[in-house]
Amino acid sequence: MPIVHPHELVERALELSEADGCVVIADEETTANLRWAGNALTTNGVTKGRRLTVIATVDGAEGTASGVVAAEAVTLDEVEALVRSAEAAARAAGPAEDAQPLLPSRESSAAPHQKSFTAPPAETSIEVFTAFAPALGEAFARARKEGQLLYGFARHEVVSSYLGTSTGLRLRHDQPTGTVELNAKTEDLSASSWVGAATRDFTDVDVAALHAEATKRLGWGRKRIDLPAGRYETLLPPTAVADLMVYLSWSSGGRDASEGRTVFSKAGGGTRIGERLSELPLTLRSDPAQPGLEAAPFVLAHSSNGDSSVFDNGQPLTATDWIKDGELAHLLTTRHTSGLTGLPLTPAIDNLVLETADQDAAPTLDEMIARTERGLLLTCLWYIREVDPASLLLTGLTRDGVYLVENGEVVGAVNNFRFNESPVDLLGRITEAGKTEPCLPREWGDWFTRAAMPPVRVPDFNMSSVSQAS
Numbered sequence: 001m002p003i004v005h006p007h008e009l010v011e012r013a014l015e016l017s018e019a020d021g022c023v024v025i026a027d028e029e030t031t032a033n034l035r036w037a038g039n040a041l042t043t044n045g046v047t048k049g050r051r052l053t054v055i056a057t058v059d060g061a062e063g064t065a066s067g068v069v070a071a072e073a074v075t076l077d078e079v080e081a082l083v084r085s086a087e088a089a090a091r092a093a094g095p096a097e098d099a100q101p102l103l104p105s106r107e108s109s110a111a112p113h114q115k116s117f118t119a120p121p122a123e124t125s126i127e128v129f130t131a132f133a134p135a136l137g138e139a140f141a142r143a144r145k146e147g148q149l150l151y152g153f154a155r156h157e158v159v160s161s162y163l164g165t166s167t168g169l170r171l172r173h174d175q176p177t178g179t180v181e182l183n184a185k186t187e188d189l190s191a192s193s194w195v196g197a198a199t200r201d202f203t204d205v206d207v208a209a210l211h212a213e214a215t216k217r218l219g220w221g222r223k224r225i226d227l228p229a230g231r232y233e234t235l236l237p238p239t240a241v242a243d244l245m246v247y248l249s250w251s252s253g254g255r256d257a258s259e260g261r262t263v264f265s266k267a268g269g270g271t272r273i274g275e276r277l278s279e280l281p282l283t284l285r286s287d288p289a290q291p292g293l294e295a296a297p298f299v300l301a302h303s304s305n306g307d308s309s310v311f312d313n314g315q316p317l318t319a320t321d322w323i324k325d326g327e328l329a330h331l332l333t334t335r336h337t338s339g340l341t342g343l344p345l346t347p348a349i350d351n352l353v354l355e356t357a358d359q360d361a362a363p364t365l366d367e368m369i370a371r372t373e374r375g376l377l378l379t380c381l382w383y384i385r386e387v388d389p390a391s392l393l394l395t396g397l398t399r400d401g402v403y404l405v406e407n408g409e410v411v412g413a414v415n416n417f418r419f420n421e422s423p424v425d426l427l428g429r430i431t432e433a434g435k436t437e438p439c440l441p442r443e444w445g446d447w448f449t450r451a452a453m454p455p456v457r458v459p460d461f462n463m464s465s466v467s468q469a470s
Helices: 006-016 076-092 132-145 207-220 238-250 254-258 335-341 365-370 423-429
Strands: 021-037 040-060 063-072 148-165 170-186 192-199 230-236 283-286 320-324 352-355 374-388 393-406 409-414 416-421 437-439 451-453 456-467
Touching (some): 006 040, 006 076, 021 132, 040 132, 063 076, 132 170, 132 207, 148 207, 170 207, 192 393, 192 437, 207 393, 207 409, 230 238, 230 365, 238 374, 238 423, 238 437, 374 456, 393 456, 416 423
Antiparallel strands (some): 040 063, 230 456, 283 320, 374 393, 393 409, 437 451
16 A cells, blocks of 8 residues: 555545645654653553544634534545535534634745655654663663652654645644653652653653752651641742643633633723733743754644644744743633734643843752742642632642752651642742753643743742641
8 A cells, every 4th residue: 555645634625625625734643652650661552543633614704614524534535524524513513613714825934844745754762772771771770779660651653734725825844752751769668759841852861860859858758757837938940830830821812801700800891911020020932943852833723722723734833932031921712812902812832941140140949949938849730720710729739749948958758738829929029030041841741841940939938738648
């Protein structure tokens, strides 16, 4: 059977389309993974997948309707059925609220190093772990000598997305995504520490450094200290900050804010754009060309929701400041919601960076610990859930290590807590932000990995109750 490339599926679907408009996205994915437990590899493998999404638009007297149908492992012979299903779905639907003219053809905005629209998809393989796997084996050997058990997994995924439209738009993006999570446990499983990293290709993952950090945290846990619930001066490492800022980003829809439904709504109407959220000169931004965190430079929307529209497929993305020097600068909008609210068009971008104005003077987390008189040091947050959208109050648990710092030194591990905090309110209470570094959001790492955050100091982080979680 001849090989069918993704771009051929796109062209075939567009050729078969009888709708007024058509958008087709072919996603070709390969994934390589390693898993380990008790200082030994348990599984490894490579998987491949293909998904074709057809978006048909049908004009009517009352407006334009859209129908979206997607399927896995589509062959060339199966494309027509998918196209007809999308057209039928569009004809059965009412006018789409977010309807906009499909974007016209233009020169490809793919990065210069990426392949053309007609080239085969990029792929990963088990060879991506060529340097990582031996280093992991060395970590296993060290762990056995030190009475530790290592658990975890490494995953590398490459998705090639081919976008074509009936208006002649042809765009292509290759997205590599890699993550590694390492748990170190005592032999009696009474204590655990966690470290993680995000990467594009695993060439920058230092396994020895990750293991050393996990070992250091296990050592901190030799002394156990029970503390009650309350408000504590707390140091949050980049991974914990990332989980909070990612949720803030997901909750920053311009339409919802304009209609008075979110923490970004202004009393009396409108949004809080222009208001100061932090006394520190903090900037929260996204940039598809951010070094090491590169993301798609155009909209790839497989479905429509409040902050994303299938009609915007192919819309160019550029660097955007969401918060600039402490002030709210932009909220998420589509072309539709931009028109409704009068806000600038600022679609979502698949990375997030929080940083202070002077990175050269920003301290490291170790330096922040050294000047802490008494406070808590978190490892990470998990099981984060929203309590109140009006204030963006979140609740969740600490995990894999909360430590007590006294007179500049970590003196022991304390019990876990449930926390109640709003990331927006938290921004206004941060008294110190450190040096920004790439990190892996632990709670949201299955959906969002491209982040760079600083460690931060909060004088009164709300540990609302003691948790029995380990």
